[in-house]
Amino acid sequence: MTEIDYSETPDIEPCEKPSQTKVTAAHRSGLDDALQMALDGQDESWTKEEERRVLWKIDLTIVPLLFLGTVIGYADSQAYGFAALFGLVQDLELFTLSVVNGQLALDTTKYQLSAGITSLGGAAGQYLLLFLAQLLPAGIVYGVMLVYAGLLALLTVICHNFSQIMALRFFYGFTQIQQPLAIIITVMWWKTREQPLRLGIVIAGNALGSLIGNGVDFGAINLSGQFSNSRWKWIYIILGSCGLCAGIIIILFLPATPMKAWFLTPRERRIAVRRLMSNNTGIHTRKFKFRQAISAFLDPQLYALCVFTFTFAFSNVAVSSFGGFLVTSFGYSETRALVLALPASAVAVVCIIAAGMIGNRFPNHRIIVAIVFILPSMVGNIMLWKTRLDSKAALLGGLYISTTFYGSLVQHYSLLAANVAGHSKKTAVMATITIMAALGGFSGPWAYKGDQSAEGYPDGQIATLSLFCASILAYIILWVYYSHCNKKRTALLREQPGVFEDPMIAFMDLTDRENLAFRYTL
Numbered sequence: 001m002t003e004i005d006y007s008e009t010p011d012i013e014p015c016e017k018p019s020q021t022k023v024t025a026a027h028r029s030g031l032d033d034a035l036q037m038a039l040d041g042q043d044e045s046w047t048k049e050e051e052r053r054v055l056w057k058i059d060l061t062i063v064p065l066l067f068l069g070t071v072i073g074y075a076d077s078q079a080y081g082f083a084a085l086f087g088l089v090q091d092l093e094l095f096t097l098s099v100v101n102g103q104l105a106l107d108t109t110k111y112q113l114s115a116g117i118t119s120l121g122g123a124a125g126q127y128l129l130l131f132l133a134q135l136l137p138a139g140i141v142y143g144v145m146l147v148y149a150g151l152l153a154l155l156t157v158i159c160h161n162f163s164q165i166m167a168l169r170f171f172y173g174f175t176q177i178q179q180p181l182a183i184i185i186t187v188m189w190w191k192t193r194e195q196p197l198r199l200g201i202v203i204a205g206n207a208l209g210s211l212i213g214n215g216v217d218f219g220a221i222n223l224s225g226q227f228s229n230s231r232w233k234w235i236y237i238i239l240g241s242c243g244l245c246a247g248i249i250i251i252l253f254l255p256a257t258p259m260k261a262w263f264l265t266p267r268e269r270r271i272a273v274r275r276l277m278s279n280n281t282g283i284h285t286r287k288f289k290f291r292q293a294i295s296a297f298l299d300p301q302l303y304a305l306c307v308f309t310f311t312f313a314f315s316n317v318a319v320s321s322f323g324g325f326l327v328t329s330f331g332y333s334e335t336r337a338l339v340l341a342l343p344a345s346a347v348a349v350v351c352i353i354a355a356g357m358i359g360n361r362f363p364n365h366r367i368i369v370a371i372v373f374i375l376p377s378m379v380g381n382i383m384l385w386k387t388r389l390d391s392k393a394a395l396l397g398g399l400y401i402s403t404t405f406y407g408s409l410v411q412h413y414s415l416l417a418a419n420v421a422g423h424s425k426k427t428a429v430m431a432t433i434t435i436m437a438a439l440g441g442f443s444g445p446w447a448y449k450g451d452q453s454a455e456g457y458p459d460g461q462i463a464t465l466s467l468f469c470a471s472i473l474a475y476i477i478l479w480v481y482y483s484h485c486n487k488k489r490t491a492l493l494r495e496q497p498g499v500f501e502d503p504m505i506a507f508m509d510l511t512d513r514e515n516l517a518f519r520y521t522l
Helices: 035-040 048-077 079-086 109-135 138-158 162-189 192-220 232-253 266-274 290-296 300-328 334-340 342-361 366-386 392-419 423-447 450-455 458-495 503-507
Strands: 003-005 022-024 096-100 103-107
Touching (some): 035 266, 048 232, 079 109, 079 192, 079 232, 109 138, 109 162, 138 162, 138 232, 162 192, 162 392, 162 423, 192 232, 192 392, 300 334, 300 423, 334 342, 342 366, 366 392, 366 458, 392 423, 392 458, 423 458, 450 458
Antiparallel strands (some): 003 022, 096 103
16 A cells, blocks of 8 residues: 655745645545556556557547647637628627717727627636536536537627627637646646647647638638628638537547546556656546645746736737737738738747747746747737838738747646646636636737727737736746745755655645645746
């Protein structure tokens, strides 16, 4: 029987002291679901070839399913900005006209509210939804939310006014649980050093979803028939149907955990579980622990990570909601703007994949890589701000360069996946991070004021640049904190060798600050 005595564990501030209790395999209440399988297979060994075969099976099954969910989910969420260009704003009366200084001015306040209300819905639902996702199979929840998104997309076509679209888009915000769920699911299947590339591929679904979504949008607006006078409705009919189909596929084929993987043999399941011991982040614990949830808010890393989360969402939602308007402000027609926005998504895809590959090659330099991908975006935003409107090539170049910050999202998510342990703490952290993203998403559209289109939206560019600077500073502080904590733990373990050496501690559902064997990834 595996027995671990924590009674002599030293105080290692700024890392927490573990609970003064004994945890045994015989008393598994609140421990990781994977513990029993790990104990059953603790005398087994396997070859590198066997592990490669297991990893290959996982990659071929889990990555495509998560990628599919991300592509469809983002294609649907970004459609609102382009639907606005093709009749949605007029049909739902999301604008008002006023006279300013003797000239007719367009007030887009209602559109801004309808674009931002989704983020508030996301913020309202995160803690409850992620709490339920801990109690239920994460794969089922992921698929159900995609079906839910597809249904709401279809219902969008029956909205006729501002009140109806506001209500629908508020509840659509609940689908923002998909991103944190994707990170939680990633931790269940891959080692820390394997996560950046897989997360990069999954997150690339965001940018590819934008490309596919733009293609769908472009084809949809050329359809005739019932909605020929409201072409934006075809966008939601097509994307909503795709969301329903994708959600059903994911519900049927995405396993809850490696312990229930239908595509692995019993021995391969044990290998899939035991190979993750080195992560020290566990796989899945169904008992929610309020102590862990509270500890999440006492962890300095949460607040540093929240800064970039807010920044990314601010910039991402602003571009997705006002990207079409931004390109039309260069002097292009709505249809031409749709085509010219495609390379921006392509640049984002390249940066995301590149960031995943770099993170896989240099797994302990994730913060540096994240900062490197932010810097070109700052240059792009400066170009959009300071370039004259008659320099269309430079403006488009600035727009395309400004999307390189998507590469930093891969490193950001891989830091979340690698550096937060304890399932309830992970749930609280992911919910808080998603709420910050929701608040950033709500704030973004307000910085891009309709009456500033002729000036390159200076308020929006200044706000974005300021937030990027704050993100870089937060990452530097995070690097210092992680380094200090790792050095202090190493020194303490040298003083007391043998503490926390049992490999089964990986499945005791300890937080990253309780487990002395845990090391933060930089």
